[in-house]
Amino acid sequence: xxxxxxxxxAGGLAFLLLALGAQLALGDPAMRVGAEYLRIAGxxxxxxxxxxxxxxxxxxxDTLGELSILFAAATAAGLVLGRRRADAxxxxxxxxxxxxxxxxxxxxxxxxxxxxxxxxxxxPGGGFQGGVILAAAFFVAVLADPSRTLNHAAISWxxxxxxxxxxxxxxxxxxxxxxxxxxxxxxxxxxxxxxxGTLPLLSVAIGLKVGSELAGLMADISDTEARDQ
Amino acid sequence: MIELDAVINLExxxxxxxxxxxxxxxxxxxxxxxxxxxxxxxxxxxxxxxxLLILSGYRPDATAPIIGYGPVGAxxxxxxxxxxxxxxxxxxxxxxAMAVAMLVRVFRVYxxxxxxxxxxxxxxxxxxxxxxPVPTSEQAxxxxxxxxxxxxxxxxxxxxxxxxx
Numbered sequence: 001x002x003x004x005x006x007x008x009x010a011g012g013l014a015f016l017l018l019a020l021g022a023q024l025a026l027g028d029p030a031m032r033v034g035a036e037y038l039r040i041a042g043x044x045x046x047x048x049x050x051x052x053x054x055x056x057x058x059x060x061x062d063t064l065g066e067l068s069i070l071f072a073a074a075t076a077a078g079l080v081l082g083r084r085r086a087d088a089x090x091x092x093x094x095x096x097x098x099x100x101x102x103x104x105x106x107x108x109x110x111x112x113x114x115x116x117x118x119x120x121x122x123x124p125g126g127g128f129q130g131g132v133i134l135a136a137a138f139f140v141a142v143l144a145d146p147s148r149t150l151n152h153a154a155i156s157w158x159x160x161x162x163x164x165x166x167x168x169x170x171x172x173x174x175x176x177x178x179x180x181x182x183x184x185x186x187x188x189x190x191x192x193x194x195x196x197g198t199l200p201l202l203s204v205a206i207g208l209k210v211g212s213e214l215a216g217l218m219a220d221i222s223d224t225e226a227r228d229q
Numbered sequence: 230m231i232e233l234d235a236v237i238n239l240e241x242x243x244x245x246x247x248x249x250x251x252x253x254x255x256x257x258x259x260x261x262x263x264x265x266x267x268x269x270x271x272x273x274x275x276x277x278x279x280x281l282l283i284l285s286g287y288r289p290d291a292t293a294p295i296i297g298y299g300p301v302g303a304x305x306x307x308x309x310x311x312x313x314x315x316x317x318x319x320x321x322x323x324x325x326a327m328a329v330a331m332l333v334r335v336f337r338v339y340x341x342x343x344x345x346x347x348x349x350x351x352x353x354x355x356x357x358x359x360x361x362p363v364p365t366s367e368q369a370x371x372x373x374x375x376x377x378x379x380x381x382x383x384x385x386x387x388x389x390x391x392x393x394x
Contacts, residue, residue: 006259014252021244034286034307041308042296050294050308051315059312066316073323077330124295128319210319217326224333 045183047121047196055126056202060170060181063202067163067209074213077220084223093145102144109137117207121196127206134207135214142222150219155212162208169198169205243284250277264335264342268328275321279314286310 037054047053055063093099113134120126141148170181177184185197194200254274261267286307292299294308336342339350356363 003260006256009259010252010256013255014248017248017251018245021248031286031307031309034309037308038294038305048296048298050296050305051311054308054312055315062316066319069320070323073327077327080327080330080334124293126315128315132322214322214326221326221329221333224337 045196045199047199049121049123049126051124052120052126052199052203053196055128056120056199056206057181057183060202063206064166064170064181067166067206070210070213071159071163074217074220077217081220081224091146093147094143098144102140105140106137109133109140113137113207113211117203118193118200120203120207121199122193127203128210130203131207131210132214134211135218138215139218142218146222149223150215152216152219155216155219158208159212159216162205162212166202166205166209169201173198240284240287243280247277247280247284250274250280253277262344264332264344264347267344268325268332271328272321272325275317279317279321282310282314282317 037058038050041047041050041053041057045053045057047057094102113130113136115130116123116125116133117127117130120130138150142150169184173182173184174180176182181202183197183199251274254270254272254277257270257273258267261270286309288304288306291304291306294305294311299305332342335347339347341347341350353363
């Protein structure tokens with residue numbers, strides 16, 4: 001009975017959404033805000049990747065809010081999970097193939113993560129994407145061998161410094177330009193690594209913040225004993 | 230009435246797929262009794278919603294919003310939905326991490342993630358703490374009682390222990 005009701009509900013939901021979507025002309029006419037961003041973002045910020053230009057430039061304050069949401073989630077998860085007892089047993093390490101594969105993958109993931117963070121203003125990518133890849137590098141290492149633990153203090157320091165530098169760049173712009181997180185340092189030549197003013201710096205700050213946040217979350221979850229005994 | 234060519238193209242397929250993901254997620258939320266599976270269903274529904282949002286920035290014959298990526302003078306897709314979805318994905322990760330942390334906590338206390346089992350145990354716990362009998366359907370007959378009231382049900386076992394397995 002419950003299954004039939006749920007099936008009917010999901011079917012009705014899908015039908016409703018499909019019927020709504022059939023009325024819409026996708027992408028036509030183009031949204032004015034998006035078209036305006038496409039027109040001015042290149043000359044104004046000097047960033048080839050307009051998504052990053054909007055994320056760190058025009059909507060930098062939203063990104064700061066987003067970082068604080070992620071921080072709140074990580075803090076809450078740490079609070080809920082609580083502290084590990086010193087003598088609690090750990091899971092045994094994975095097999096040889098898993099551990100060797102993790103060791104092989106770790107430097108590659110770190111390099112790809114750094115590349116994606118540093119080139120966020122030129123190619124697809126940016127702080128969030130690269131930060132997640134950096135965190136994944138540490139996930140792989142810890143999951144393959146749970147006896148290797150992440151240094152909580154170091155992670156917290158990186159996280160705090162990255163968050164503080166993001167805000168400091170914003171305040172610097174406030175002093176120089178009169179607007180919080182306004183782009184500084186000129187635009188440079190589009191397509192160069194050192195261009196787009198403070199955008200790459202903000203990208204690096206976001207990448208470090210997201211990466212250390214997620215790595216800390218992972219460390220919290222993997223450090224938890226599954227049961228109290 | 231509607232020509233088939235105009236209906237079946239790439240964006241329609243993506244659109245139907247995105248709505249399908251939302252429907253599958255809703256169905257999983259409604260049908261599953263396991264908390265972790267419900268969380269996974271929520272993730273599926275969320276990816277469907279993100280796909281829908283991305284699709285709203287689609288424009289025919291447009292390239293990615295990166296200057297110098299496509300041919301010169303080509304139109305680009307709307308970058309704003311992509312930025313918003315990036316935000317949504319990150320917040321989704323935060324929500325899921327928080328939910329997983331709470332699931333770990335629930336599993337440590339009750340030893341199960343089955344919703345029916347959890348509901349039974351929680352009801353029992355609340356009744357025991359309040360010193361009341363566990364509510365059963367026999368105690369609330371509709372209308373006047375045709376039979377003498379049944380004696381109150383008292384749980385014969387003690388406080389709840391985490392189930393070992």
